[in-house]
Amino acid sequence: MEDKRKYYGHTKEDPVTKNVLPKTDWQLLLDHLQSVSRLAEERAGKFGAGKLGSIAGLVHDLGKYSVEFQNRLERKSAKVDHATAGAQAVYKWYGPMVGGALAYAVAGHHGGLPDGAKGNEKNLPGRLKKTDIPNYQAYIQELVLPGLVETDLSSIPIPKTKNMAAFSRAFFIRMLYSCLVDADYLDTESFMTPDRAAARTETVSLATLLTRLNVQLDKLGERSREQPSTINTARQGILANCVAMAQQAPGLFTLTVPTGGGKTYSSLAFGLNHAVKYEKERVIYVIPYTSIIEQNAQVFREALEEVGAVEPVVLEHHSSFEYPDMSFEDWNPDEKAHRLASENWEAPVVVTTSVQFFESLFANKGSRCRKLHNMVNSVIILDEAQMLPVEFLQPCLWALAELVLNYGATVVLCTATQPAVKPLLPAGLTPIEIMPNPKELQQIFKRVTVEYAGAMTDEQVAAAMADKQQVLTIVNTRRHARLLFDRLQQLMPEGNYHLSARMCPAHRRQVLDAIREALKLGKPCRVVSTQLIEAGVDVDFPAVFRAAAGLDSIAQAAGRCNREGRRPEGGRVIVFDPEKHGMPSRGRFQEVASIAKEVMRRAARNSEDVQSPEAIEFYFREFFSEEEKYLDATGIIQSLDAGKRELAFPFPEIAEKFQLIDSATFPVVVPWDTRAEELMDEAEYHPFPASRARSLQPYVVQIYQHELAALEKNRAIKLVGGILRFITDRSFYDDCFGLKDAGEVKAAQDVWIF
Structure with a gap:
């Protein structure tokens, strides 16, 4: 007898009462799977894996076809593992290589990419052999898993050299995972919280931004002509070279410009001109220091954004604050757009830190990996490239090479002191210098x-x-x-x-x-x-x-x-x-x-x-x-190589190892002036204190765990809204030196910090 039961993917709450609405308002599971499949296909299609993205989206919630999960939606049963089912299905259907890659993404779409090693039931091999999962075979009434033909796989990224095989395959799995989790987040958000989805504003085209930048550059050029000097003439020459070289085919570039040569504007001009010429999707500007990210972001905003516009043109993304979900409703429109864009970098210009950029590339959690697919077909500019951390230099360079070789990115290593990284690059990748005369420029400057x-x-x-x-x-x-x-x-x-x-x-x-x-x-x-x-x-x-x-x-x-x-x-x-x-x-x-x-x-x-x-x-x-x-102090590349035959990649371990800052820091807000005090008071008595986080950033100091503990011991810290830490005693802040290094706040060893 045919089963006429309807299968649902998500319940729906009344936005006011928070009571669960009738089933007629719930999201059908098939609708969710088909929507996620379409969104994941769009994202993975950017790197030739559209069919695999489509399959991952279609099967990621197969476990919801079980009676147990449907009872869970009706609040009749406990939590149900619904991700393992889809992982088992794709592994069985598509085999250990293609199916294995899909299984990683599907199994980890909630909890994070799992470990590929045997011996632990929570790792991928253990989950693939798991037998105590609810029966989900009802899916065959609504879905047919598609077959794969040779053309479906003909354009997917492949390792360029033998020694990159493991790294490239793990990189591909992480990219596929990014497409799936972003698609899943977006469709779920669209159904569950349509107000959030509506706040994701349309972005401005890169061609429009290039026009705006040219207006700004014309103004700066006129100013230079009014104050003629050898330096100003050289800066205009640097800019002209960057614009001309932007016509070169996508690849890896170096930009060697002496300090004071105006490389911020010139590199952005290269990025936008190159992006428009080759139909790139965004420009990502990576800066080593949180201390200057606001400064550079402001320069870009002045050149690229129109006053009063809501759309997130320049997304400034770093780790000073994380935004908790409960505060969203009270954010004003431009804050909402910024926050939502920071989740997946859906903005034409992203200004971020080396920590945020590289740790995301080696992360295993969905929240960190959502943005990865938006690095595909982008222009990525690394400012002060010589500051890449030595202990992770090889994995960082290999990741950049992978983005160039297999994911359509153009990468620019921008610095006054170009590091000699050519011998360290894999696959014979050779950078092209944008400046024709670095030695002559050095003499001029x-x-x-x-x-x-x-x-x-x-x-x-x-x-x-x-x-x-x-x-x-x-x-x-x-x-x-x-x-x-x-x-x-x-x-x-x-x-x-x-x-x-x-x-x-x-x-x-x-x-x-x-x-x-x-x-x-x-x-x-x-x-x-x-x-x-x-x-x-x-x-x-x-x-x-x-x-x-x-x-x-x-x-x-x-x-x-x-x-x-x-x-x-x-x-x-x-x-x-x-x-x-x-x-x-x-x-x-x-x-x-x-x-x-x-x-x-x-x-x-x-x-x-x-x-x-x-x-x-x-x-x-x-x-x-x-x-x-x-150069790979924690052995990341070696740990990937060890599992290359069976795709047994230790994703959680790598994410834990790849920490560019070896000691976690915590942001504290200081009562520097009356404006800071006003904002702190406003946040403290606000129903959603974290909605004031960005406005408080000018008053933030980053401190280490032992310093935080000492301040808490002295009762000088107040936790507001579960996320904001306020210094409550103004005497702890010195008008000359800043937040005091009190004698009782001593680290176990010297801290070298910028």
Whole structure:
């Protein structure tokens, strides 16, 4: 006898009473499966796997065809495993390779990509053999699993070399998973919470954004012509080269532009021109530091967004806050659009951090992987590419190569000190340099001499600073910055400034404005800063002291010296060996600084410029040679290779290993000024406090677990809305140094932080 039962995928609640509505308002399971199948096919079709995306969407909820799950919807039974059924079906139907890839995505569409190793019933092999799952064969009344023909698989990504086989296949599984979970989220959202779906606004075309950018660039060009100089002429030449080279075929590019060469606008011009020419879907701008992401995002907004527009043109996505679901209803329209776009990067221009970008590429949870398919057919620009973390350099480069070779992406490694990564790239991938004359550019932008001064005590550095009207000293640790500043204050109490990440962005911005004003007016201006000032901060000092560091950091410091080239005598950068508290004990910082010092000595012996492309290349060759065994320190590529025959990939383990920041930090909001206090009060008494998270970002300081614990012990922290941490005692925030490093808040070892 034919079963006339209706099978449902989701119930529906009354938006006001939250009571479950009658079944006539529920979503039919077949409708859900067909919709997810269509959406997943669209997404996977971008990399030739449309048929596999369609199948994954069609089978992902096969387990809901069981009586037990239908009873669960009626609240008559406990939780039911509904993902294993579809995984077993595709594995049986399509075999261990194609079916195995599909099984990973289907089995993990709620809990995350599972481990492919045998021996644990929760891992994929255990789930594929699981027998105690409810009978779901009723699906055959409504669905027929489609067959696969050769043409369905002819365009899917394949490993370009034998040694990339495991990495490429695992990458493909993660991409397929991204398509499925995003499709599932979107269809479920469309049915369950249509107001959320409606808030996903249409985006602006890249052609429109390119037109807007050209208007801005014309204004900047006119300003440069009104103030003619060799530097301004060179910047216009850099921009013109970027626009011209954007016509080159998609691939891997390097953009070697000296600090001060205007590479932010020029690289964006390359990205948008290239995207329009080759019908790319978005431009993704990856920045190493959270401290400057807001600055770059603002530059892009001013160039690309129209005042008052709601659509998310420039999506700024980093990890200061996560947005809890319960707060959505109270977000204003532009906040809603931004938040929703951050879930899957559905925006034409994304500005994000290296942490967010790369950790997503190696994640196994749906919430982190949803965005991956939107990296396909995109232009990806990595600013300050030399800052890619050494311990994960090989996996990072392989991921970028995979995006270029198999997923239609164009990648630009953008830096003033181009790392010598060519020997580390797989599959013979060779980058194309956008600038025809990096060496000549280096000479044009050569505004400083770099000299190595040897060891200097804090007292000697402070005395040298006090002897100058305007000077910047960049150190490696917050502790050193504070001790040196205190020493300077004793010698010369006026005209001194301190900068570190202990200060909230609003505080730093105020201090930087004061610094720029003092520099402009020729007033005394002596600054002690951590490395954060090297990250694209536009300041111009006649002299800079730099505590020993890598040559790339020294080059960044030089970019804050005689920046505009208006001092005929040039600027001076003095590199010194600090006292013990000035060198981080974590990582291999000492070794990196030693290589830089050897390069400086070598350059001095040979009368060479330490900032020349040759010196930089020598530094990175030595660096990578010295660090070769650490380029994949956690063994990610090796752990994938171990399981390549049976697609036994340890996805959860890799996600856990791939942590670019080895110590988790927590955002705390500080009562820096009256505006901060007003926003904090507003959030505290608001029914949805987290809806005020973005407006509070200028008042956020990131702290470590031990610091958070110490503040909580002192009852200086209040948790608001389950997510926002407020500093409640203003005395814990210093008007000079920012959030206090109280004596009772001591780390087990030195913390090197930007």
